[in-house]
Amino acid sequence: MAAGRHRIPDRPRGVRRRPRPESEQDMSTSHGVTFGDDSVGTRADQLRRTLGRRTEGRGVALLAVVLVVVVILEPLVFSAYPVTLSRIALVGLVALGLTVVILMGELDLSVASTAVLAGVVMAQTDNIAVGVLLALLVGVAVGLVNAFFVIKVGINSFIATLGMLFVLRGLAIVVSNSEPIPLENISFAISFGLPIVGPLTPRIVIFILVFLVLHLFLTRVRAGREFYAVGGNRQAARDAGIPVDRRLVTGFVVCSVIAAGAGAINTLERTAADPTSGSTVLLASFAAAIIGGVALTGGRGSILGTLIGAISLGTLEVGLTLTGVQVDIQQIFIGGVLLLAVMTDPASLRAASFSLRTSLRGLRGRSTDREPTPSHDATAP
Amino acid sequence: MNQLTQSPVAAAPPAAAQVEPVGRSATGTALLWAAERGIVVFTAALILASVVFVDGFASAVNIADVFHRAAPIGIVAVGMTFVVISGNYLDLSVVAQVATSAVILIGVSNSVSIPVAIALAFAVSVAYGLVNGVAVGYFKANAVIVTLSTTFVGLGLLRWLSGGSIYFGPADGPIESFGDIKLGVVPVSAIVLVLVAIVLGFLLSRTNFGFAVRSFGSNKESTRLSGVNTPLVVVGAFMITAFAATIAGFVLAAYSNTAVSSMSDGYDFGALAAIIIGGTSVFGGRGSVLRTVLGVIFVSVLTNVLVLSGADFGWQQVAIGSLIVLAVSVDALARKVSRT
Amino acid sequence: MSDELSSAVGAVVIEAVSITKRFGGAVAVDDVSVSVRTGEIYALVGENGAGKSTLMRILAGVLEPTEGSVLVDGSPIESGTRAALDAGIALVHQELSLVPEMTVAENIMLGTFPTRGGTISRKEMRRYAGAALQEIGVSIDLDEPVSRLSVSLRQFIEIARAVARKPRVLILDEPTATLTPAETDYLLQMLKRLARAGLAIVYISHRLPEIFSTCDRVTVLRDGRHVDTMDIADTTPDALVDKMVGSELKRVHQTARESSPGDVVLSARGITAPRVHGIDLDVRAGEIVGLGGLVGAGRSEFVRAMLGVDLRTGGDVTVLVDGRRRRIGSYQAAVRHGIAFVPEERRQDGLALTMSVSDNIALPNRGTIGRGGVTSAAKQQAFAGPLVDTVGLRPPDVKRDVGDYSGGNQQKVVIAKWLGLRPRVIVLDEPTRGVDVGAKAEIHRLVQELADEGTAVLVISSDLPELLELSDVIHVIRDGRIAGTLARDGADERSVMSLAAGESMVTSS
Amino acid sequence: ACGTDSSSASDGDKNVYALLPQGTDQPYGTEYLKAMNAEAEKEGISLTITNSQYDADKQASDCQVAVAAQPDLIILWPAVADTVRPCLERARAADIPVTITNSDVKEEDKSLTAGYSGPDTYGQGVSSAEIMCELADGQDINILQVEGLTGNTTAIDRKAGFEDTIAENCPNVTIVASQPGDWNKDDSQTVTSEMLTATGADNIQGIYAADDTMVAGAIDALSSQGLDVEEMLITSIGNTMLGNPLVVSGLLDGTVFQSSEWDGRNAITLAAKVLAGEELDGDLFMPSVKVTAANASDPEVAPNW
């Protein structure tokens, strides 16, 4: 249908096209209506503008710093890259799904609990395949429930998913009777932790695949691209006939399923489900996304950014571990870097310098007794 | 408490660019009236039910226990209400702040003296308020990440400098005896909660500062264009949260006469849960301290009842979670009905 | 669908049959029936809150009617924007409905991204979007995010989007509110062209001259009720206004205000900022200074930089406070010294829509309400009451959320905010954009009263008649500079426009 | 402290990774670390220490990093015993010996380890139960249980040890209520008080708490309810600086000595033995000394955390 609409000839239908009369020509130019195409300047100029549209700046900057520091201190981080990669995948997988929801201007605080519950449910059966399936079903269910409360009941996702955070964690504890559940088929579980593609373990491969799929989905696929509209201006999206609610459901389900998948992967790699695991997942995921330039207000950011954020965090953690610095100091360092990352964002610096300059101006010359010099008429000669 | 007549949920998610005006039918208004007082009704109902069905609930000892549950996290939540209403989601660093204040109170008063300890604790809280506030207010940095960072740094510093061990005050020392003070069945911790709530409630609903905080949460730019020094407002909100967290740390330490750097784990989302159950909007603008207090009481009573009836930890979590959703759903549905 | 376009010019395309819309208790549209024919430009007028937008939203499937139905070619269409779009109904919303972070092309094609083998085809998208823009004769970089574009350009993008849908019925809800006269003329030309080509066009505006120059038929709504439908030929602006307001409106004609300007209160020297290149300006007590120019000329940027709302890169500003000149360093200082600012983007920058009228009004007056920083809702409402009456808010309910009011009423609240401060200087940026005739007249009265009481007034307006009626002096801004200054008597539409467009240099002292 | 060692490690030093689930974030861990670092100094071992804060996934990742760093040995304190198999196998593949500390791995995994040093966590529960049984002395009594942090391995093992032994040795003792006290004094105090309310204080003759910090809270709860603490049969585990005085004063009837100092020190001692290729005569078990009023003041049970 849509395609049909758009199979327009270069001469749009219905309207007689005639060369626009002079009057209109300069009307459109002389009144500042025309700028852009013609004002497109040099290559560099164009490049600058394209870059100006990217949202990953902060992430890239941080990553650069981290990489430089790490390469100097602990080259091992790179020589042992599979290890670093799997830490990145550990930090980043959930973050990728979370990004989808954030881009739609929603939040999902229940990702960590979802992962835990999925793992526990998975361990209920001896058959790994069935287990993984169940885990993913948990993801689907959670996603639907979240979406239901947000769309049908109409409470906002921050609250709905905060509730789910508690509910799911509780269920995980109940189901597991608050004890770790070892997997039956432990040999498979262990082999799951080993490389399959070259030096890459399944976790890493899955992470890369999920990244690629989501990246393509959000940039190339229509439904995915429309997520940005849902997050950027929901009313506009509705008015434009985008099925906003369906998009929301998709988003929440995608996020929860990925979280559940992460839960399954963790369970396999640990060879046991652990109802108390995942304490660090939620906030780490948020950190990755936000460092990557994803705006919590929706509509702004990218999966690529989140990837960059995850790489920064993961690499930093591994690097710090290898330096063997006392754990407390590592924490202080990570915190400091995070803080720096958000505060040195160009927008942040601009905001800060603005308030600084105004307050300085406020200070100097509280009052002055001078008559205004007569306004010389600024008419052009 | 005029806030009680305000809506418990955000009128619109931040994404929705255009706020749909709302007209209200008589029935709708009635429904809303009930829904907006939801937390009061809920709490009353729960307490009533507990008194009737859970034996031992009404006992003096148990009431004290409920207060014990409510007090420290309640004080934190009351403070954090300012950050939430200002539209900055939450302050994760309260976990670090409470622990720090508790450790300083007992650690330093053991080695130096109580006044020094208290002074130092507040000095630290000022630091927290400043760093969080300046980063969020002046640098417009995202509050979640900023406070996450300060949590890392704060706990790191605390454990690095303090050696992180467990501290306990001398038996029957001033701190313990303070913790044991009771007004009838009401423990001192609850009294502190009430005092903090009164002061901060007044600050939020009856002063220009509180007014600016709420207004800022509703629309940052229009507040700025009304001549409000908005960055300073944000600093203020985080500063108040920090003070409250510090007092909570004192109460917590006094209650058990011990301090450990991990004693406040879970206070971040715990406090937020109470705030939301109370009906304060996470997208700023609407809410009140009274609501938060009710939210805290509600959660505490619920947990207490569940423990009394031997429900295990898992079910306690499930109940609290469901409640967060339920409390807000009722309101949302009421709004829906009232619209059409 | 659009193959039937050429056929049956003059046949009714779309029909609203006894539509009623209630929002809870409030009746926004009350049993209204209208019908539009192909090839005609059909005007819908009425005061703020008359129900124009609501009715149009129902036609476009955005809102469900409480009662009544919408017929296209005599057969009812099912609800939902999709159905409406597929039936060939396109609506250009009153509030800009663009996605800031998306590019021009994406915004134009929103909801109908062309796909190739499941993936979006950027090439196609740019082609269709380009065609749509060309169709309306505007050229913009298709890859620019709209957040970087001017208000006016965004308006044209919305229109391009509607046109790109190849609609049979094109509805425009106050499209000219953010446009300058030249752009308005341009748009009207375009609409006539489209109508000639067989589109049915519904046109909403508060600017009667536009209606009379462009439209074929007009329907008047009042309080949600259908008052009358006439051929333009058979009516006059005054008659129309009377039908809109329901009574003989006391009209303020070019009452040449007896203005006796006092000393210079606001004085700006060499103001520079992004897109502002060194502007000097003085405003005297009791004087109304107008800033004319084209949208994008940088008037907003100038005043915002001058007041310290946005970063000022150079220049300096003083205000006369009890005989002493105070330098204005920051926006807060400006407010402290009695400068009031009514911003251009009312809903975004002017009001907290989810808070009550009294909350909004009390905010800048914090200092004067209560004492010692202590306040209360009751005090605030008591304070807001009289101000709300002064500006004539309807209904005058200070407890109601500002978001529940229609455009004009919201603007009154923004002004009421500042009246409480008895400001020395008031700066208004497009004060009557999207405001109906009645409210507009009241706002003009307010502004003039302020001046008469000795307030120094600075007004930005793209509405030339308004600018000419209000201003004692008009500075015309072009490309961030003052292109010329016109005294009341030396000013007329032509002289202002020619300065603004830089065609020739008209100057007068 | 430790970090600087490893960076300034002289070539003679052996590099050892210690993968711990706690550290300065817990009192026990803090003292444990002190002892461990001190001993490492002596043995000329340069330590790299991680703290997974009981996040098994992070510990697994730490383990990968450790293996990649090719140390001479890895000391592992399992965050969750059931989850360490992959780590052990990875280390085996890179033939890095792994010694276990504080809480042992599962039976089937022991073959992959070079040895264990630390308390017999299950055994501690057993000992505490034995004290309780003696105190009960055949009478039918009801007791409350305050568990450790939900899901925590040590908490689970102690609970199991205690409950199994009670069921076996003295069925006359009934655990009528049980709630987690999260290793915290204040949480323990509240839940104990609440359990007393629920069961009716006068139906309760005893309390078992999974560690001294929590038992201190439980005792506060009793006294703040005006109950006679002396009357109550109270046992726990730890003999910490908080618990030992309670035993001396007779409020706490019995506890089981767990020495963080011993634990940290012997983790290194064991590692050193393995590095030196010495023959190990079985695991290195911390003596689970029962501490009661009788021996509470003896020097060998002087508390160290």
Ligand SMILES: Nc1ncnc2c1ncn2[C@@H]1O[C@H](COP(=O)(O)OP(=O)(O)OP(=O)(O)O)[C@@H](O)[C@H]1O
């Ligand atoms: N979503 C809504 N909820 C409640 N009331 C509404 C809503 N939308 C509009 N109204 C009310 O319906 C009436 C008609 O509003 P509408 O926007 O249609 O008027 P309008 O003629 O477009 O005014 P304007 O000229 O300012 O655009 C107003 O009183 C308005 O407050």
Ligand SMILES: Nc1ncnc2c1ncn2[C@@H]1O[C@H](COP(=O)(O)OP(=O)(O)OP(=O)(O)O)[C@@H](O)[C@H]1O
């Ligand atoms: N040619 C342009 N290029 C980039 N941004 C523009 C351009 N024209 C306007 N804008 C932006 O649009 C916003 C509104 O500016 P605006 O067009 O209002 O200028 P103005 O002279 O104040 O006109 P008016 O106030 O009448 O709308 C500003 O943020 C400005 O940056």
Ligand SMILES: [Mg+2]
């Ligand atoms: Mg309208």
Ligand SMILES: [Mg+2]
């Ligand atoms: Mg402007």
